[in-house]
Amino acid sequence: xxxxxxxxxxxxxxxxxxxxxxxxxxxxxxxxxxxxxxxxxxxxxxxxxxxxxxxxxxxxxxxxxxxxxxxxxxxxxxxxxxxxxxxxxxxxxxxxxxxxxxxxxxxxxxxxxxxxxxxxxxxxxxxxxxxxxxxxxxxxxxxxxxxxxxxxxxxxxxxxxxxxxxxxxxxxxxxxxxxxxxxxxxxxxxxxxxxxxxxxxxxxxxxxxxxxxxxxxxxxxxxxxxxxxxxxxxxxxxxxxxxxxxxxxxxxxxxxxxxxxxxxxxxxxxxxxxxxxxxxxxxxxxxxxxxxxxxxxxxxxxxxxxxxxxxxxxxxxxxxxxxxxxxxxxxxxxxxxxxxxxxxxxxxxxxxxxxxxxxxxxxxxxxxxxxxxxxxxxxxxxxxxxxxxxxxxxxxxxxxxxxxxxxxxxxxxxxxxxxxxxxxxxxxxxxxxxxxxxxxxxxxxxxxxxxxxxxxxxxxxxxxxxxxxxxxxxxxxxxxxxxxxxxxxxxxxxxxxxxxxxxxxxxxxxxxxxxxxxxxxxxxxxxxxxxxxxxxxxxxxxxxxxxxxxxxxxxxxxxxxxxxxxxxxxxxxxxxxxxxxxxxxxxxxxxxxxxxxxxxxxxxxxxxxxxxxxxxxxxxxxxxxxxxxxxxxxxxxxxxxxxxxxxxxxxxxxxxxxxxxxxxxxxxxxxxxxxxxxxxxxxxxxxxxxxxxxxxxxxxxxxxxxxxxxxxxxxxxxxxxxx
Amino acid sequence: xxxxxxxxxxxxxxxxxxxxxxxxxxxxxxxxxxxxxxxxxxxxxxxxxxxxxxxxxxxxxxxxxxxxxxxxxxxxxxxxxxxxxxxxxxxxxxxxxxxxxxxxxxxxxxxxxxxxxxxxxxx
Numbered sequence: 048x049x050x051x052x053x054x055x056x057x058x059x060x061x062x063x064x065x066x067x068x069x070x071x072x073x074x075x076x077x078x079x080x081x082x083x084x085x086x087x088x089x090x091x092x093x094x095x096x097x098x099x100x101x102x103x104x105x106x107x108x109x110x111x112x113x114x115x116x117x118x119x120x121x122x123x124x125x126x127x128x129x130x131x132x133x134x135x136x137x138x139x140x141x142x143x144x145x146x147x148x149x150x151x152x153x154x155x156x157x158x159x160x161x162x163x164x165x166x167x168x169x170x171x172x173x174x175x176x177x178x179x180x181x182x183x184x185x186x187x188x189x190x191x192x193x194x195x196x197x198x199x200x201x202x203x204x205x206x207x208x209x210x211x212x213x214x215x216x217x218x219x220x221x222x223x224x225x226x227x228x229x230x231x232x233x234x235x236x237x238x239x240x241x242x243x244x245x246x247x248x249x250x251x252x253x254x255x256x257x258x259x260x261x262x263x264x265x266x267x268x269x270x271x272x273x274x275x276x277x278x279x280x281x282x283x284x285x286x287x288x289x290x291x292x293x294x295x296x297x298x299x300x301x302x303x304x305x306x307x308x309x310x311x312x313x314x315x316x317x318x319x320x321x322x323x324x325x326x327x328x329x330x331x332x333x334x335x336x337x338x339x340x341x342x343x344x345x346x347x348x349x350x351x352x353x354x355x356x357x358x359x360x361x362x363x364x365x366x367x368x369x370x371x372x373x374x375x376x377x378x379x380x381x382x383x384x385x386x387x388x389x390x391x392x393x394x395x396x397x398x399x400x401x402x403x404x405x406x407x408x409x410x411x412x413x414x415x416x417x418x419x420x421x422x423x424x425x426x427x428x429x430x431x432x433x434x435x436x437x438x439x440x441x442x443x444x445x446x447x448x449x450x451x452x453x454x455x456x457x458x459x460x461x462x463x464x465x466x467x468x469x470x471x472x473x474x475x476x477x478x479x480x481x482x483x484x485x486x487x488x489x490x491x492x493x494x495x496x497x498x499x500x501x502x503x504x505x506x507x508x509x510x511x512x513x514x515x516x517x518x519x520x521x522x523x524x525x526x527x528x529x530x531x532x533x534x535x536x537x538x539x540x541x542x543x544x545x546x547x548x549x550x551x552x553x554x555x556x557x558x559x560x561x562x563x564x565x566x567x568x569x570x571x572x573x574x575x576x577x578x579x580x581x582x583x584x585x586x587x588x589x590x591x592x593x594x595x596x597x598x599x600x601x602x603x604x605x606x607x608x609x610x611x612x613x614x615x616x617x618x619x620x621x622x623x624x625x626x627x628x629x630x631x632x633x634x635x636x637x638x639x640x641x642x643x644x645x646x647x648x649x650x651x652x653x654x655x656x657x658x659x660x661x662x663x664x665x666x667x668x669x670x671x672x673x674x675x676x677x678x679x680x681x682x683x684x685x686x687x688x689x690x691x692x693x694x695x696x697x698x699x700x701x702x703x704x705x706x707x708x709x710x711x712x713x714x715x716x717x718x719x720x721x722x723x724x725x726x727x728x729x730x731x732x733x734x735x736x737x738x739x740x741x742x743x744x745x746x747x748x749x750x751x752x753x754x755x756x757x758x759x760x761x762x763x764x765x766x767x768x769x770x
Numbered sequence: 771x772x773x774x775x776x777x778x779x780x781x782x783x784x785x786x787x788x789x790x791x792x793x794x795x796x797x798x799x800x801x802x803x804x805x806x807x808x809x810x811x812x813x814x815x816x817x818x819x820x821x822x823x824x825x826x827x828x829x830x831x832x833x834x835x836x837x838x839x840x841x842x843x844x845x846x847x848x849x850x851x852x853x854x855x856x857x858x859x860x861x862x863x864x865x866x867x868x869x870x871x872x873x874x875x876x877x878x879x880x881x882x883x884x885x886x887x888x889x890x891x892x893x
């Protein structure tokens with residue numbers, strides 16, 4: 048190898064270049080280093096590193112030392128390095144996110160294809176904030192998190208989302224991740240920034256958040272509606288919630304008064320009193336709330352003060368700018384409106400309008416339900432009041448015949464408190480009907496209308512009439528039965544009395560009629576003549592008169608009872624009345640050999656009453672005493688004065704009244720046990736009772752069987768002034 | 771011998787009327803205004819027919835009828851109940867107590883005479 052020239056190992060081209068280079072360097076006495084291929088013995092090219100240094104003597108380059116280093120290993124490494132670098136760059140360029148290498152000065156040193164495409168080919172050497180924010184200042188100076196600053200200040204990886212505007216001015220979002228690039232000493236020399244476009248994601252998240260807020264708002268409003276049945280309370284709370292959710296300065300709620308066709312302010316916030324006084328009542332169709340109530344459409348204005356659509360409004364010159372009015376919608380019409388406003392301009396978005404419309408619908412339905420409930424409550428209250436004031440007992444049973452409800456009259460008639468009735472089986476209360484073939488409830492629960500009469504266990508009535516009807520739902524399914532019961536004791540008594548009246552009238556009328564019919568028939572047949580005929584005619588006349596008297600008596604009672612009989616007051620002369628009575632009863636008294644004694648206080652003066660009726664009273668009492676006494680009895684008639692009263696007393700030593708007749712004595716046509724033994728109308732005492740009643744007096748009867756009877760009539764002293 | 775009819779009623783005009791009619795019809799009539807001793811008088815007089823009022827003081831006509839009809843000596847005497855009690859139930863009760871004919875007031879003395887004759891003819 049010694050003695051060979053270096054160029055012998057090079058091919059011709061490389062040898063030429065080398066000769067030229069070395070010549071220059073030698074001339075300048077410089078060191079040289081080359082990475083070059085030399086030709087091996089076998090003719091193959093070997094990469095070598097040739098370093099050369101001049102050998103200088105006396106300032107002259109006299110020779111050269113050359114070192115040849117086999118560079119085949121290094122050349123391989125360099126090649127691999129280049130390949131991997133290209134590989135990494137291909138990867139980086141194929142990533143869709145923008146990747147930038149940024150230095151301390153925020154200057155972009157490198158950018159991948161995605162970044163170049165997004166921000167332009169000329170971004171290297173520009174500052175990152177210039178291309179992303181279009182700002183001359185770094186983003187942290189604009190109040191944003193700056194991951195690059197984080198990397199250079201503290202190292203580590205930093206992540207944030209930046210809001211940007213693209214070249215078209217559209218808002219967009221980028222997720223920024225910055226990581227440090229360190230040198231061999233570990234010092235952060237550059238920052239690697241990955242920027243990902245997350246505009247869509249952020250928008251979706253915003254949408255989800257907005258929807259969530261809406262749902263929370265609607266949920267809280269639903270909860271307000273559910274927790275109250277007071278319309279004003281609901282509207283007030285909903286208004287507060289809306290103001291809070293939409294960041295409004297004030298608002299008000301108007302409810303339509305259907306009668307006056309006006310909107311009346313139910314509650315308001317943030318409005319001066321003088322404003323509400325003018326806007327407290329708005330005619331349907333006028334102003335914004337009036338129009339919204341009529342059309343049922345939402346109305347919004349971003350600035351009411353300058354809105355050309357609205358020329359006249361109570362809200363126009365109040366400083367209100369952002370304004371919206373939403374209908375409170377019922378099933379088929381608006382029931383009121385919500386107004387919300389802001390003293391700054393506010394553009395109501397479609398979403399806000401949609402939300403407000405939903406709130407309007409929700410509260411509208413709630414208001415309708417409240418009104419329905421109120422109506423129901425009133426109806427129910429009315430029904431309850433009717434049920435509890437009606438004289439008929441009403442109770443309902445379920446399909447098992449168990450009593451579900453009972454009104455007050457039911458308690459009274461049955462003599463059982465409602466609390467003890469409810470829950471009991473109906474058949475426990477009404478077992479065997481006295482009239483009717485079965486328990487009416489059983490029939491009604493089969494869908495029939497039924498009635499029966501019962502005798503209650505307790506209670507006031509003796510006989511109860513029960514009508515029962517099935518209760519059916521709209522699908523005609525029986526869900527129970529309602530019973531209406533009436534105490535018919537009095538009715539039955541009246542029925543009995545009616546029968547008695549007819550019986551008695553027909554009976555009592557038969558005796559005088561017998562005389563009239565029989566005696567006149569014999570006169571007509573010519574059976575009788577002479578003085579006997581005159582006797583017959585007299586009897587016919589007397590019996591006719593008796594008949595007439597009975598009719599009058601009956602009419603008198605009914606006239607007094609019905610209030611049709613007028614009372615003729617006059618100064619009463621008791622001795623005169625007593626004499627008249629004695630005269631009338633002279634014959635029967637004499638026939639029975641009865642001693643009728645009379646005692647009259649002489650100092651009774653100035654007592655005013657109806658003479659005719661008082662005479663009838665005494666006549667009836669004394670006549671009864673005569674009728675119900677054996678021959679030879681004593682009757683005492685006393686009229687005396689006692690303080691503020693006049694007392695009429697008729698006592699006899701007659702048959703006396705059996706105990707069981709006492710309670711019924713003054714009932715019309717009641718004849719009592721002794722009725723079989725005497726003739727009479729059964730009207731006498733009933734008429735006496737009425738006469739005493741219209742004189743505001745009282746009647747008291749004391750009697751002992753076989754010993755006699757005393758009737759005491761007490762009449763309050765009545766003077767001319769009272770009469 | 772003329773058949774004897776006994777009439778018991780507390781109304782004098784009824785007694786007068788029946789007495790006049792029956793006498794004119796050729797019957798012997800015995801009247802009684804008080805019912806108290808009626809049964810004794812009946813036993814004494816033993817009439818061929820008795821006309822009774824129902825409602826009388828002291829003893830009622832129906833009670834007298836019951837006594838007659840339960841007394842073997844008297845039971846065959848026909849009893850006419852001449853009464854103002856015109857209800858169906860009253861008549862039923864009367865018949866049940868042995869009344870032979872139930873006549874309600876007001877009545878025709880002419881028909882009464884015919885009925886009495888008919889009853890006496892049946893005898």
